Amino acid sequence: MLSLYRKIFTTGVLTEDVPRPPLEPEVEAVGVQLKAAIDRRFAGSLAIRQVDAGSCNGCELEIHALNNVYYDIERFGVHFVASPRHADVLLVTGPVSRHMEAALRRTYEAAADPKWVIAAGDCAACGGEFGVSYASCGAVSNVIPVHAVIPGCPPAPAELLRGILGLF
């Protein structure tokens, strides 16, 4: 047990600052606005439901990383929730496979208004490596309305964070 506590204390607090890309001072401004928006419109807490609509799973791995100790996205008031009914935002990845099309529509319908959709990753943005085919609808916007897009294959956690900040 002691070794456990020692590990916790010697590891210390690793949380890093919100990524501030040196060439994009406006991101910081958006970040401040978002914080204000979350505080004002969501009582300080924004709930995200992630939906994999056909991804290769690369995007999911980086979204998961947002919850690791380095990014710790919860400190900005952003939470990943288990049900679309609890969500303000759907974070959708993948080209929408035709087999996931109905499930994505239903998930969208299940989220209460007002709601926002972020398409995360090149596949979600434009179909990416998979495009449109007999098996794939391509971009998320071909299936449900999209309010923001985060490019990248996959977008790194810092890019995801910036993309979410950019929604408002």
Place this chain on the structure above:
Amino acid sequence: MHLAAVLQEQGIVVRPLQPSPLAPAELLEIDAFDWGRAAELAQPVGWRWVAAWAEDEGERLSVSACLEKHGGYTVLRTRVDSGHPALPSQAAYYVAADRPERHMQDLFGIRFSGHPDGRRWTRHQAWGEGSFPLRKAYPLAGTPPEQTPPDSGYPFLKAQGHGVYEIPVGPVHAGIIEPGHFRFQAVGEMVLNLEERLGYVHKGIEKLAEGRTPEALARLAGRVSGDTAVGHAFAACQAMERAAGIEAPARAAFIRGILAERERVANHLWDLGAICNDVGFAFANYQFGRLRELWLRDNLALFGHRLLMDRVVPGGAAVDVDGEGIKRMRASIAFLRRELDELLPILDANSSLEDRLLGAGVLSAEDAAALGALGFVGRASGQRFDVRHDAPYAPYDRFPVKVPLEEQGDVASRFWVRYKEIRVALRLLERLLEELPAGALTVPWQAPPAGAEGLGMVEGWRGEILCFVRFGADGAIGRYYPRDPSTVNWPALEKLIHGNIVPDFPVCNKSVNGSYSGQDL
């Protein structure tokens, strides 16, 4: 004994192709009516069923099945009439053949007589009953309806009796995870039966590959399963290079090995944390998550991509490592080893962790062998097979690879096999760095003649990845079939969950961690 001899002894006419176009695998052609019987004869003498794929040759469809014994691969091939393609099923003798045959049925329209389960598998509602997307005449764009209807009406197995109830889960799951559907029958908390319904992320990868350049195929292969970007690209490049008769330079082979081992470490770190998290031990999740993040940052600094996509290319590797990079990697290997040394006694001494992992989700050695379970799932149930060890390829043909083994077959065994595999990978990384040969990173690509084919086999972090490639005209890809180890391991989850309690499903599932995208294709 060669498979050809086994079959011939029983009166099956075998036509070996010599030299084998699929070398190092042997290629045997047999008659269609012997197809099922060949499996019946191979199974009892210890041949493992690896994969099967079909090809549209116009008038006829060819079907190939790959078997393995003691590291030797043999491909059986037969042909059927395109108009009424029918073949005796091999699934009656090999569980592993069940879903791949249904996949061929849905995408090529081949009927497998005597198949124990004729239900559709990869086909949900995106294309019609009588159209087959992997036939050449079927357009890539298909003829999709305005909206694809949901996959309702799939005839799931039913359980009846006093107190039996059913739990449907998915395709949209509660966490940040790929989509699929699970159907449980339970009594109280106990799982009577679990049935998987996959195919939700079918993206038409095999069809998309047709007509691509070798570089573009390597890019697609890196996205078959995002956590296996290196493994699938490695297998695809190996298959294409064998078809083209070229070999990546020694330095590139070592770089590929380094990338593959780095991928193994990153994924195992993540899952070790996630397994602990699923039984409520958040401390380990944060620690392993921290180590994984540092490892991924090193990937970015050393190779320019956190998940190492697009670093393995046809003819070699797209990245190199210099003196500074080697120093940095050595330091991070030493650091990770120290950290693991510190975490090990903490995990070991945690009795509540032991309570939840020991004896949960047992896959017996017999079941693992019958299913042909691969990677850490097989090795935690006493199946030692590892391509790096049993059918070594560059760079693993230079030194022996240690293969950690556990016998219990439970979640704890899968946890510890992975933990040990990280240690082995770290040692391998050091050796690859020590002996990194000088020289070029790529050889010039030479387009093979139309019809050239190649088979790649590499040990991905989940286990054996098999990849078939055939070239068409103008050096473009004519056919691509990647077999992720998940295709074989998913049925293991259905087996090992029997008799466990529903709340233990997440940790059992995580300990197997099948890829959805890799099996759905």
